[in-house]
Amino acid sequence: MKRTRMHVTTVAMAAIAAAGLLLAGCGSNTNPLNSSAGSSSSESSGAQSSGAGSGGASSTAGGSGGSETSPATGSTEGGGAGQTSPGSTGTGQQQVVIGSANFTESELIADIYAAALKAAGVPVTTHLNIGAREVYLQAMHEGSINLLPEYTGGLLAYYDKTSPAHSPQDVYAALQKALPADLEVLKYSAAQDQDSVTVTKATADKYHLVSIGDLAPVAGQMTLGGSSEWQTRADGPTGMAKLYGVTFKDYKVLDPGGPLSVKGLLTGLVQATDIFTTDPAIEENNFVVLKDPKNLFLAQNVVPLIAKSVATPQVTGVLDAVSAKLTTTDLTDMQKTINDTKANVADVASTWVSKNGLG
Numbered sequence: 001m002k003r004t005r006m007h008v009t010t011v012a013m014a015a016i017a018a019a020g021l022l023l024a025g026c027g028s029n030t031n032p033l034n035s036s037a038g039s040s041s042s043e044s045s046g047a048q049s050s051g052a053g054s055g056g057a058s059s060t061a062g063g064s065g066g067s068e069t070s071p072a073t074g075s076t077e078g079g080g081a082g083q084t085s086p087g088s089t090g091t092g093q094q095q096v097v098i099g100s101a102n103f104t105e106s107e108l109i110a111d112i113y114a115a116a117l118k119a120a121g122v123p124v125t126t127h128l129n130i131g132a133r134e135v136y137l138q139a140m141h142e143g144s145i146n147l148l149p150e151y152t153g154g155l156l157a158y159y160d161k162t163s164p165a166h167s168p169q170d171v172y173a174a175l176q177k178a179l180p181a182d183l184e185v186l187k188y189s190a191a192q193d194q195d196s197v198t199v200t201k202a203t204a205d206k207y208h209l210v211s212i213g214d215l216a217p218v219a220g221q222m223t224l225g226g227s228s229e230w231q232t233r234a235d236g237p238t239g240m241a242k243l244y245g246v247t248f249k250d251y252k253v254l255d256p257g258g259p260l261s262v263k264g265l266l267t268g269l270v271q272a273t274d275i276f277t278t279d280p281a282i283e284e285n286n287f288v289v290l291k292d293p294k295n296l297f298l299a300q301n302v303v304p305l306i307a308k309s310v311a312t313p314q315v316t317g318v319l320d321a322v323s324a325k326l327t328t329t330d331l332t333d334m335q336k337t338i339n340d341t342k343a344n345v346a347d348v349a350s351t352w353v354s355k356n357g358l359g
Contacts, residue, residue, distance in 0.1 A: 096310050099136050099145035100128040103256055104345065105193060105278060108334055109149035109302060111349035112322060119359030120318045132229045132256070133158055140183070146307035147319075152188055153298025155305065161234055168192075168299040175303075186316055188303040189323040191331050195235060195257070195297050196289045198275040200265050204288040211291040213244045215272065224248040225270030227256035235296050236274075243294050248272070278328060280336035302326060318358070325356045 096117055100110035107128045114124045127145055130136040133154065139145050152171045156163055159178040165171045172188050179185065197212050204210075207218045215222070230236045231251055240246040252269060254260040257276040264270040266285065275282060275289075282289060304319045334348050353359040 094310050094312065095123045095125060096147050096315060097125045097127065097145045098147045099126075099130050099139055100149060101133065101136055102129045102131050103258060104335060104338060105276070105331060106149055107345050108331070108338070108349055109326075111346045112326070112353055113147065113149065113304065113319060115346070115350045115353040116318050116322050116358045117315065119353065120314060122315055122318065132227070134229065140305070140307070141180070143307070146310045148305045150185070150303050150305040151193065151300040152185070152303050153194070153300040155185075155303075157234055157298065166295040166298055168301050171299045172301070172303070182308055184306060184308055184311060186304045186306060186311070187320045187323045188301040189326040191302045191326045191328045192300050193276050193278040193302065193328070193331060194300045195230070195274050196277050196292070197240070197272055198265070198282065198287050198289050199272045201286045201288055203271055204290075209288065209290060211293055212240060212246060212296065213294070214290070215240075215246045216244060219246045219248045219272075222248050222271035223250040223252050223269070225252045225254045225261055225264045225273035227274070228253045230256065230274050235298070239296050243296050278331045278335060280332055280339060302331075321358055322353075325358065 098110050098114050100106040110126060110128055114126050117124050127139070130139060130145075136145070136148060137158065140148060152168070152175055156165065156171050156175040156178060159180075160174065163171075163174045163178070165174040168188070172185070175185055197215070199209060207214070209215060224237060226236065231253065232238075237248060237251060252264065254264050254270070254273065257274055257279060259281075261270075261273045261275055262279075262281045262285065265273055265275075265287065272290075275287065277289060281287070302323070304323065306315070306319070330352065334352060337343055337348055338345060350359070
């Protein structure tokens with residue numbers, strides 16, 4: 001999975017500098033958080049965040065940034081504590097450092113995790129909007145973050161490109177075996193967000209398109225859109241050619257299922273593109289998601305990826321409770337709220353946590 005939507009502001013640059021100094025103090029000189037232009041951080045000693053941060057510090061299309069930031073440092077600190085290294089609060093209590101990919105839904109889920117953990121008294125720091133999977137997993141492996149919202153199928157494809165698993169249960173079981181020894185996935189949610197090959201209704205009607213395979217006779221006249229990462233992934237153009245015999249005339253690099261992809265379809269810049277199935281833009285624009293009977297796209301259940309070093313019974317219990325409540329409809333509705341009202345992502349996340357009795 002997916003995506004590049006960065007809105008860099010002075011606040012964001014300050015946040016990056018602060019994160020870089022913090023990581024440098026921990027002996028990391030190559031961590032992607034030192035150079036990720038859309039990262040933001042917020043620090044708390046378990047107190048509920050006000051969610052008042054904005055100003056584009058970690059914003060993606062469709063909403064304000066998901067973390068409260070200080071104009072001076074790009075971070076907030078709870079309980080009067082000074083700067084601490086990832087994994088430590090300065091009081092001996094293990095700190096959970098939550099990262100996210102660089103798209104709204106990932107930031108939203110990360111903020112949900114943060115709000116629920118803070119409500120339970122767990123010290124939490126966030127570094128949101130880091131980048132694509134290839135970038136944020138590097139940060140995970142280097143230890144500057146230790147919790148991420150992930151998607152089972154995409155994560156399995158990253159660690160095991162040859163796995164034949166496709167169903168939610170099989171993908172999850174294979175993923176557990178494929179992970180590095182220091183990481184684990186907790187219980188997965190019923191909420192799913194898959195990649196999709198999506199077209200306008202006019203294009204679907206013109207070429208009688210129902211499934212991805214129906215593109216085979218006409219794809220040679222079309223341009224496919226998507227992120228730079230999707231262009232080279234197994235479930236991208238290569239997979240479509242191999243599985244469905246679909247080869248497009250050209251590929252246009254857009255964003256990962258975001259506003260550029262939507263605009264590309266609406267303006268005719270591309271005739272098909274990768275849009276995530278929870279994106280409210282699909283319904284709003286009457287787009288057609290082509291069926292995938294051969295399972296090009298794996299099951300993509302939302303799942304917490306966590307370092308075993310911070311997976312205490314308390315942390316695990318809170319995150320399992322979140323997964324038990326989160327649904328695909330919830331994700332779609334929350335993103336629609338963010339898109340339509342420009343609501344702060346952290347505020348929307350906190351509201352969901354409260355409504356579901358988790359904070």
